[in-house]
Amino acid sequence: xxxxxxxxxxxxxxxxxxxxxxxxxxxxxxxxxxxxxxxxxxxxxxxxxxxxxxxxxxxxxxxxxxxxxxxxxxxxxxxxxxxxxxxxxxxxxxxxxxxxxxxxxxxxxxxxxxxxxxxxxxxxxxxxxxxxxxxxxxxxxxxxxxxxxxxxxxxxxxxxxxxxxxxxxxxxxxxxxxxxxxxxxxxxxxxxxxxxxxxxxxxxxxxxxxxxxxx
Amino acid sequence: xxxxxxxxxxxxxxxxxxxxxxxxxxxxxxxxxxxxxxxxxxxxxxxxxxxxxxxxxxxxxxxxxxxxxxxxxxxxxxxxxxxxxxxxxxxxxxxxxxxxxxxxxxxxxxxxxxxxxxxxxxxxxxxxxxxxxxxxxxxxxxxxxxxxxxxxxxxxxxxxxxxxxxxxxxxxxxxxxxxxxxxxxxxxxxxxxxxxxxxxxxxxxxxxxxxxxxx
Amino acid sequence: xxxxxxxxxxxxxxxxxxxxxxxxxxxxxxxxxxxxxxxxxxxxxxxxxxxxxxxxxxxxxxxxxxxxxxxxxxxxxxxxxxxxxxxxxxxxxxxxxxxxxxxxxxxxxxxxxxxxxxxxxxxxxxxxxxxxxxxxxxxxxxxxxxxxxxxxxxxxxxxxxxxxxxxxxxxxxxxxxxxxxxxxxxxxxxxxxxxxxxxxxxxxxxxxxxxxxxx
Amino acid sequence: xxxxxxxxxxxxxxxxxxxxxxxxxxxxxxxxxxxxxxxxxxxxxxxxxxxxxxxxxxxxxxxxxxxxxxxxxxxxxxxxxxxxxxxxxxxxxxxxxxxxxxxxxxxxxxxxxxxxxxxxxxxxxxxxxxxxxxxxxxxxxxxxxxxxxxxxxxxxxxxxxxxxxxxxxxxxxxxxxxxxxxxxxxxxxxxxxxxxxxxxxxxxxxxxxxxxxxx
DNA sequence: AATGAATGAGGCTTCATTCAT
DNA sequence: GATGAATGAAGCCTCATTCAT
Numbered sequence: 001x002x003x004x005x006x007x008x009x010x011x012x013x014x015x016x017x018x019x020x021x022x023x024x025x026x027x028x029x030x031x032x033x034x035x036x037x038x039x040x041x042x043x044x045x046x047x048x049x050x051x052x053x054x055x056x057x058x059x060x061x062x063x064x065x066x067x068x069x070x071x072x073x074x075x076x077x078x079x080x081x082x083x084x085x086x087x088x089x090x091x092x093x094x095x096x097x098x099x100x101x102x103x104x105x106x107x108x109x110x111x112x113x114x115x116x117x118x119x120x121x122x123x124x125x126x127x128x129x130x131x132x133x134x135x136x137x138x139x140x141x142x143x144x145x146x147x148x149x150x151x152x153x154x155x156x157x158x159x160x161x162x163x164x165x166x167x168x169x170x171x172x173x174x175x176x177x178x179x180x181x182x183x184x185x186x187x188x189x190x191x192x193x194x195x196x197x198x199x200x201x202x203x204x205x206x207x208x209x210x211x212x213x214x215x
Numbered sequence: 216x217x218x219x220x221x222x223x224x225x226x227x228x229x230x231x232x233x234x235x236x237x238x239x240x241x242x243x244x245x246x247x248x249x250x251x252x253x254x255x256x257x258x259x260x261x262x263x264x265x266x267x268x269x270x271x272x273x274x275x276x277x278x279x280x281x282x283x284x285x286x287x288x289x290x291x292x293x294x295x296x297x298x299x300x301x302x303x304x305x306x307x308x309x310x311x312x313x314x315x316x317x318x319x320x321x322x323x324x325x326x327x328x329x330x331x332x333x334x335x336x337x338x339x340x341x342x343x344x345x346x347x348x349x350x351x352x353x354x355x356x357x358x359x360x361x362x363x364x365x366x367x368x369x370x371x372x373x374x375x376x377x378x379x380x381x382x383x384x385x386x387x388x389x390x391x392x393x394x395x396x397x398x399x400x401x402x403x404x405x406x407x408x409x410x411x412x413x414x415x416x417x418x419x420x421x422x423x424x425x426x427x428x429x430x
Numbered sequence: 431x432x433x434x435x436x437x438x439x440x441x442x443x444x445x446x447x448x449x450x451x452x453x454x455x456x457x458x459x460x461x462x463x464x465x466x467x468x469x470x471x472x473x474x475x476x477x478x479x480x481x482x483x484x485x486x487x488x489x490x491x492x493x494x495x496x497x498x499x500x501x502x503x504x505x506x507x508x509x510x511x512x513x514x515x516x517x518x519x520x521x522x523x524x525x526x527x528x529x530x531x532x533x534x535x536x537x538x539x540x541x542x543x544x545x546x547x548x549x550x551x552x553x554x555x556x557x558x559x560x561x562x563x564x565x566x567x568x569x570x571x572x573x574x575x576x577x578x579x580x581x582x583x584x585x586x587x588x589x590x591x592x593x594x595x596x597x598x599x600x601x602x603x604x605x606x607x608x609x610x611x612x613x614x615x616x617x618x619x620x621x622x623x624x625x626x627x628x629x630x631x632x633x634x635x636x637x638x639x640x641x642x643x644x645x
Numbered sequence: 646x647x648x649x650x651x652x653x654x655x656x657x658x659x660x661x662x663x664x665x666x667x668x669x670x671x672x673x674x675x676x677x678x679x680x681x682x683x684x685x686x687x688x689x690x691x692x693x694x695x696x697x698x699x700x701x702x703x704x705x706x707x708x709x710x711x712x713x714x715x716x717x718x719x720x721x722x723x724x725x726x727x728x729x730x731x732x733x734x735x736x737x738x739x740x741x742x743x744x745x746x747x748x749x750x751x752x753x754x755x756x757x758x759x760x761x762x763x764x765x766x767x768x769x770x771x772x773x774x775x776x777x778x779x780x781x782x783x784x785x786x787x788x789x790x791x792x793x794x795x796x797x798x799x800x801x802x803x804x805x806x807x808x809x810x811x812x813x814x815x816x817x818x819x820x821x822x823x824x825x826x827x828x829x830x831x832x833x834x835x836x837x838x839x840x841x842x843x844x845x846x847x848x849x850x851x852x853x854x855x856x857x858x859x860x
Numbered sequence: 861a862a863t864g865a866a867t868g869a870g871g872c873t874t875c876a877t878t879c880a881t
Numbered sequence: 882g883a884t885g886a887a888t889g890a891a892g893c894c895t896c897a898t899t900c901a902t
Contacts, residue, residue: 040340046892186373236882487862584831599809624838690872703888
């Protein structure tokens, strides 16, 4: 007769603690994202703590090392991007449209959420390169497009370098330039054109993808 | 009776000093380049001094601050690239060939001199972005090619993003990958193709440029 | 109608609480003893809590500060030693036998309970020195032995230094050495011999005491 | 004609630097000795730096870790003790006199140089125990004394524990007690008596050794 | 009572920079 | 000019302690 209430209390308390813990953790990651966007890898523990409004020691209660915190930030961005990307790609099936959607989404995402964009650019250095397995979306789309004859028979590795490089630089530009403008659509059209899609059609596809993403 | 010899001595001594000074300065920059290539921005003054075989204080006699030394390294690379590039570009006049030469040269340079390549990638972070004025070689070549009708009527800014982004990523690939391979030429062909150059011709131009640079 | 049962409940509850409190306290001291034996003064509150299987805060509910906990550990060891020592000493009355029993008991205790031994050595540093009053058992036995003529007329203070120092080092040796061996009995014989007990008799007394303690 | 003066300058400068370096190093060790004597192993880098009158960073220029500094202190004490001990032991040859000299010297040294004495007691913890090889002076003297029949046939290991333990405690006493007094000589007499030296002779030898050391 | 999240003082270490020789 | 000893600011990390639940 005594055990029961105690157990309930303990459970409730534990649940409470768990909730608070999650909340602080999320706050730390949010804050770290903003800090990394601003200062890049030169950010200090002090910066992270201050941005999250907690004491320095608290950061260590959640992340043993700075690398762990940055890793959480990167995963957070990847998940965020991944979700949006999944939705966007689900609406198209033509490889050309897919490639346009992928490219434009990445730039638009960075444009709309500059913190995430900057953080991603800075963190790139920590885990450079793409996933080497087939998981890289550029690789997948390009390989399929070439296989299905939608694109001309190009070297997929080279095409990935072209597309990923162009998108990365477009993101950089979008974040740096005060008024980014419509250049991104043109870049996307150029990518498609390089793969054999007739220029006019390439531009149309890019514009269509842009319109769809803007919705 | 004493004047003349003293004058001579002073002049000779000054000249000597000047020569030694230049030599030490060059040694410092060379060493710093290698160090930055290896350790990136985490390099310390101690590293620079040790690599150059001088005492720590000596570095300060030539560069008031670390940033100045790094700046000298960057200028040194830019000058080095610029010279080679000037020679390479002087041999062609077709905008398509020029663009191919520019792109391939940059990658080949990084490949042949990985220290310079890595150092450039690391230093990029310090002074990101290109020269915004007309001095950017990509801009110049692209603008002329469009104006002369050699390329189709694309947005030059977008084309620059495509070409520069692709080249940057190709460099990164070349430095990271154990065996870089021939992909670079394909990338170059894709760039030209995106600008309206027929794929077969684009590839031929890229290969020709590669051959010329290999000589 | 409610009074009586409530009173009973309260009393029972209070008694229960008291029991649990004692139990937790004892667990804390036990755990702390083991921790100190292992890590010495470098032990942290976290270590103590973990070893006792409670949360960090709980330790503070019982001991306002770490020093208090360590003090409890020391008192616990002293009480433990005191009890065993009382029993052992009750069996003899000859000062020489008493001294042998005291010395051997202290070493044997440390040997049989290395945790207590190590903890004592580590804690020594916190409250160094012996009880200065007459409570020191070495002092008491030596003074009586000299007064009764069992020992020759030595400086009691000096004899205490000899005996206590020798015993302390024997303990250290016993804890450090992988196989301690029979040296302890010899040390004890030497102590007695220094006090005028004929060597053969001294050794016999020491061996007899050792046998008694082993039972 | 230019080289020579430069070389000379360099050599002179290097010699100068070397001298300054030695001086600072010695200052650091001296200061550390005093600090360790006072605070034991709880001493911080800050303490060492402050005591030596240098900045914190300077300590690191000389000793990579605190352990290294403490090691230097210990070696410094060992060397100091060793020298004095060598002189003192050179004056006697009788094993009993040797043992008395060794014991009394160690206590007297600590008494006359309390900093060294305290530091040694505190540092003992770092490199506990004696040199296990034959280098331990207690071992050497005891073994010879037994072999030559000067001492009775005791277990040398046990005798070492007795003598070393007694001396250690005598040192502790001498450092703790406000007025140490003559007890040390008595302790020494007891040690010899335990080894079979007749009490009167033992005391005479101890007193003689004390007189010799006081000179 | 028990819990454990949060705190922040305190100690460690590195390294850019200064400066006397 | 070159040297390298000395400096101290700045960041890192640990851990005793507090306190709301």
